[in-house]
Amino acid sequence: MYRNFKIVPNIIFGRGCFNQLGDILKPKRTDADAYMVFVLDDVFKGRALEGRLPMEKGDLLLLVNVDDEPKTKYIDQLVDQVRAYSPRKPDGIIGLGGGATMDIAKAVSLMLNNPGSAADYQGWDLIKHPAVYHVAVPTLAGTGAEISRTTVLTGPEKKLGINSDYTLYDQIVLDPELLAGVPKDQWFYTGMDCYIHDVESLNGTYLNEFSRAYGEKSIDLCRQVFLEEHPDKDDKLMMASYFGGMSIAYSQVGACHALSYGLSFVLGTHHGIGCCITFDYLEDVYPEGVKEFRRMMEKHDIHLPRNLTKNLDDKALDTMANVALGLAPLWENCFGKDWKNVMTKERVLELFRKM
Numbered sequence: 001m002y003r004n005f006k007i008v009p010n011i012i013f014g015r016g017c018f019n020q021l022g023d024i025l026k027p028k029r030t031d032a033d034a035y036m037v038f039v040l041d042d043v044f045k046g047r048a049l050e051g052r053l054p055m056e057k058g059d060l061l062l063l064v065n066v067d068d069e070p071k072t073k074y075i076d077q078l079v080d081q082v083r084a085y086s087p088r089k090p091d092g093i094i095g096l097g098g099g100a101t102m103d104i105a106k107a108v109s110l111m112l113n114n115p116g117s118a119a120d121y122q123g124w125d126l127i128k129h130p131a132v133y134h135v136a137v138p139t140l141a142g143t144g145a146e147i148s149r150t151t152v153l154t155g156p157e158k159k160l161g162i163n164s165d166y167t168l169y170d171q172i173v174l175d176p177e178l179l180a181g182v183p184k185d186q187w188f189y190t191g192m193d194c195y196i197h198d199v200e201s202l203n204g205t206y207l208n209e210f211s212r213a214y215g216e217k218s219i220d221l222c223r224q225v226f227l228e229e230h231p232d233k234d235d236k237l238m239m240a241s242y243f244g245g246m247s248i249a250y251s252q253v254g255a256c257h258a259l260s261y262g263l264s265f266v267l268g269t270h271h272g273i274g275c276c277i278t279f280d281y282l283e284d285v286y287p288e289g290v291k292e293f294r295r296m297m298e299k300h301d302i303h304l305p306r307n308l309t310k311n312l313d314d315k316a317l318d319t320m321a322n323v324a325l326g327l328a329p330l331w332e333n334c335f336g337k338d339w340k341n342v343m344t345k346e347r348v349l350e351l352f353r354k355m
Helices: 017-028 048-052 072-085 099-111 184-202 209-227 233-249 255-267 271-279 287-299 314-325 328-335 345-354
Strands: 010-013 036-041 060-064 092-097 134-138 150-154 159-163 171-174
Touching (some): 060 099, 072 099, 159 255, 184 209, 184 233, 184 287, 209 233, 209 287, 255 328, 314 345
Parallel strands (some): 036 092, 134 171
Antiparallel strands (some): 150 159
């Protein structure tokens, strides 16, 4: 059987296209009392981007904090805040920021139309009702959150996405100008999330020609960005992120992402740097990918943190391993249906102890 999956139906790309956001939203405003919710990373508070938002009278601005990875309880609080603002639902949710902010906006748009807590929907295809209309405006490139059917959240028991066709954005606005001024380390770690998507997809057992076509183009763009010199590197990275997300849409990520989820659940490690930390210990799984990744780190003078798990007790390490091993599709993509005999709990624990 083949998956009949959805993709984002409306995409605008190009330098300066953010200026068209107001025109894109206008037809979605239903009447004079309608409002939109702009979900903006609070790093932009008081900065130029906040002043450029095409907000109209009655619109709500939610400044969200992503110092920590998004948690289900934080999503519940934001949904309550929107509901307290108005008895009617917004006509749209617009997420502006990096992967975490875009995931928050996706989750809020879903939970406005689905009862209960966000934690109730961590898993695959548990959402029953379509989301409120939602738009992504990435200001970082690499996570693929703008094109993904997943909103990655940390719940009380696990770190696991809300995976649903309803999670997908209705519109994405890809303006490379918005990537200007990103700190080097953050730019690298987020971009490596894309590179690792490609390595895991292209080396996975779920690979098919659909995934290969997108993955090969994405990894080629990543090499141009991180190993060469190009004046339009932000344009290339933004498209690499899109193609990388499309590559895993019909396949899956693998061992690195599974391990990074465990690391993040216990230590709160941000996704991009968490993937880099775990990937660096997987040369026996992805030998060529890790070798090239280290060349990219050397070129950009990136130094990963070490000894993160040194002082963790057995209980914390056990939790970390259980979270990682709970992501069965990722391991199956990496090692096949016999993955449990390849990636044993002891092997996972050994990897985490090295970190």
